[in-house]
Amino acid sequence: xxxxxxxxxxPLIIIAAGIIFVLLLGAFVPGRHGTITGVxxxxxxALWTLRTPPLPVxxxxxxxxxxxxxxxxLLFSLTALITxxxxxxxxxxxxxxxxxxxxxxxxxxxxxxxxATSANLLNLFLGLEGLTFAFYILTAIxxxxxxxxxxxxxYLLQGAVSAALIAFGIALLYAxxxxxxxxxxxxxxxxxxxxxxxxxAGWGFLLMGLAFKVSLVPAHLWTPDVYQGAxxxxxxxxxxxxxxxxxAALLLLLPAMGSGxxxxxxxxxxxxxxxxxxxxxxxxRQQNLKRMLAYSSIxxxxxxxxxxxxxxREGFAAVILYVVIYTAMNLSAFGAISSLTGxxxxxxxxxxxxxxxxxxxxxxxxxxxxxxxxxxxxxxxFIGKFAIFAAALKGNELPLAVIGIITALISVYYYLxxxxxxxMQPADGEKLSNQATVSEMIALCATSAVILLLGVYPGPLxxxxxxxxx
Amino acid sequence: xxxxxxxxxxxxxxxSLVQELLPLALYSAMAVALVGILLLAAWWLGExxxxxxxxxxYESGIRATGTARLAYPVPFYLIAIFFIVFDVEAVFIFVxxxxxxxxxxxxxxxxxxxxxxxxxxxxxxxxxGGLDWGPSRAREKAPLRRPDDGFMxxxxxxxxxxxxxxxx
Numbered sequence: 269x270x271x272x273x274x275x276x277x278x279p280l281i282i283i284a285a286g287i288i289f290v291l292l293l294g295a296f297v298p299g300r301h302g303t304i305t306g307v308x309x310x311x312x313x314a315l316w317t318l319r320t321p322p323l324p325v326x327x328x329x330x331x332x333x334x335x336x337x338x339x340x341x342l343l344f345s346l347t348a349l350i351t352x353x354x355x356x357x358x359x360x361x362x363x364x365x366x367x368x369x370x371x372x373x374x375x376x377x378x379x380x381x382x383x384a385t386s387a388n389l390l391n392l393f394l395g396l397e398g399l400t401f402a403f404y405i406l407t408a409i410x411x412x413x414x415x416x417x418x419x420x421x422x423y424l425l426q427g428a429v430s431a432a433l434i435a436f437g438i439a440l441l442y443a444x445x446x447x448x449x450x451x452x453x454x455x456x457x458x459x460x461x462x463x464x465x466x467x468x469a470g471w472g473f474l475l476m477g478l479a480f481k482v483s484l485v486p487a488h489l490w491t492p493d494v495y496q497g498a499x500x501x502x503x504x505x506x507x508x509x510x511x512x513x514x515x516a517a518l519l520l521l522l523p524a525m526g527s528g529x530x531x532x533x534x535x536x537x538x539x540x541x542x543x544x545x546x547x548x549x550x551x552x553r554q555q556n557l558k559r560m561l562a563y564s565s566i567x568x569x570x571x572x573x574x575x576x577x578x579x580x581r582e583g584f585a586a587v588i589l590y591v592v593i594y595t596a597m598n599l600s601a602f603g604a605i606s607s608l609t610g611x612x613x614x615x616x617x618x619x620x621x622x623x624x625x626x627x628x629x630x631x632x633x634x635x636x637x638x639x640x641x642x643x644x645x646x647x648x649x650f651i652g653k654f655a656i657f658a659a660a661l662k663g664n665e666l667p668l669a670v671i672g673i674i675t676a677l678i679s680v681y682y683y684l685x686x687x688x689x690x691x692m693q694p695a696d697g698e699k700l701s702n703q704a705t706v707s708e709m710i711a712l713c714a715t716s717a718v719i720l721l722l723g724v725y726p727g728p729l730x731x732x733x734x735x736x737x738x
Numbered sequence: 739x740x741x742x743x744x745x746x747x748x749x750x751x752x753x754s755l756v757q758e759l760l761p762l763a764l765y766s767a768m769a770v771a772l773v774g775i776l777l778l779a780a781w782w783l784g785e786x787x788x789x790x791x792x793x794x795x796y797e798s799g800i801r802a803t804g805t806a807r808l809a810y811p812v813p814f815y816l817i818a819i820f821f822i823v824f825d826v827e828a829v830f831i832f833v834x835x836x837x838x839x840x841x842x843x844x845x846x847x848x849x850x851x852x853x854x855x856x857x858x859x860x861x862x863x864x865x866x867g868g869l870d871w872g873p874s875r876a877r878e879k880a881p882l883r884r885p886d887d888g889f890m891x892x893x894x895x896x897x898x899x900x901x902x903x904x905x906x
Contacts, residue, residue: 284855288855288858288859291858291859291862292858292861292862292865295861295862295865295866296865465755465758465759466758
């Protein structure tokens with residue numbers, strides 16, 4: 269039994285041992301080895317995950333190495349890997365040193381992996397809080413910038429409230445159904461067409477807490493400030509890894525409810541509707557590119573919720589597909605911004621005037637990610653949006669789908685405004701933007717390749733997603 | 739009796755939602771009412787005359803002198819935080835210790851891993867100079883980069899104005 273436990277938790281062990289190793293290495297051998305060590309460790313955990321067949325639940329630890337968990341471990345490891353590649357030179361330029369940074373990135377990944385493998389509500393909570401804790405630190409890690417500190421404080425204060433909501437929600441669920449095991453608990457929340465009221469209340473708290481994690485309106489208020497203030501590679505990780513983790517949590521919980529998901533239909537509808545409308549409309553007015561992307565990510569989360577609330581298999585498949593695509597899109601967008609940021613901060617949309625000519629690679633990647641976020645073919649963004657709205661129509665969510673498509677059309681304006689600034693106007697004078705370094709080039713090329721590849725040939729990924737959904 | 743069983747029994751006996759949620763509603767109403775009554779009573783019974791001293795922040799009834807923003811050695815906070823970390827470690831070890839025989843071998847392995855992780859954490863703190871009183875060795879070797887937003891300059895000016903030794 270215990271060896272099966274160890275086998276199932278090997279990716280966790282690799283990353284956990286890696287965190288301690290990176291910290292001690294940094295303390296005893298001065299220098300910047302954190303990034304390369306972290307990259308090797310994440311590759312190791314990803315490879316182990318690829319090579320190991322799925323295993324049933326490890327009862328002692330409350331974790332399950334299911335196909336679903338394997339898929340998400342892979343996604344989280346690769347996201348963290350790209351983040352480390354993006355942040356290595358950014359941190360050098362911005363004067364963020366110390367092994368704490370790669371160690372904290374690894375710790376966030378650890379939290380995500382715990383969450384993806386959890387078969388138990390307690391582990392789910394620990395994973396979710398572990399990763400959020402790491403992000404509190406990462407957000408405030410640029411000690412030279414008051415913005416970063418402000419962002420960290422705002423995130424911490426609101427995050428503490430959401431942690432309380434989630435913990436209380438889980439407690440009420442436990443009071444209602446008498447088990448912490450996810451599948452059993454979710455089944456008995458609404459068994460035989462009758463809901464347990466206390467568990468219903470618990471779901472209310474849990475849903476609000478998770479809405480904070482994935483920044484759905486009305487729990488979105490932290491998002492613009494944190495995105496604007498935090499170091500850009502951290503935002504790249506925060507906007508992809510933590511959002512994917514939030515939806516992984518929802519995907520662990522909601523499909524297990526069976527038809528009981530209908531009791532959450534109205535709250536999910538509201539979250540989705542407000543996020544799509546408010547996110548897209550607020551993004552129209554933003555002058556700061558990172559703030560604009562923050563509101564855009566609120567809107568994108570609204571689309572994901574729209575596919576989620578259909579409660580059908582196609583809907584869940586669309587969520588996973590869009591999470592993968594969204595991860596690639598946001599990593600490229602924020603990766604391009606962070607690699608353009610040198611000594612000077614480059615943040616206003618106006619700062620990017622003509623950058624497409626002076627910095628062809630980063631400008632091109634930024635433009636590609638904007639096209640993808642706007643959902644223009646042949647990028648992956650189109651495939652993702654198509655899958656979402658197709659699932660919504662199939663799940664009889666016509667009004668919401670129509671509103672979603674209209675808001676998506678509005679969003680094209682603010683995404684393409686960035687592209688227009690990048691290419692339509694010549695650069696005025698000497699640009700202060702930074703040249704991409706080798707590691708940044710690798711990261712940007714990898715994410716752009718994913719965007720293009722999934723845009724023209726999504727077949728294998730769709731089959732894979734279909735096979736991991738129970 | 740576990741709470742969920744009693745609740746399920748309630749549901750089985752009388753499935754009315756109102757009945758089940760009545761205690762919660764009563765409790766909430768009482769909590770709100772109590773706070774409201776206290777606030778109203780304080781407002782109603784209180785003296786409403788205003789004076790400069792009265793509207794100043796309460797300082798044990800004595801007129802405040804000077805500012806509350808004193809420079810305080812940062813190591814106090816560091817030591818306090820380290821203490822909390824290792825104090826909580828003790829709490830977990832006690833919990834394991836009272837049930838060590840029922841937990842058996844897996845329990846021993848888990849608590850060993852837990853203690854080892856915190857021990858390595860202690861090594862790290864020690865090596866990084868977190869336990870030294872004063873600026874850490876790492877900080878002395880690589881001084882903080884000049885800030886770009888005037889944040890440190892601002893705090894430094896404030897500190898010099900107050901006759902304190904500021905910044906680096």
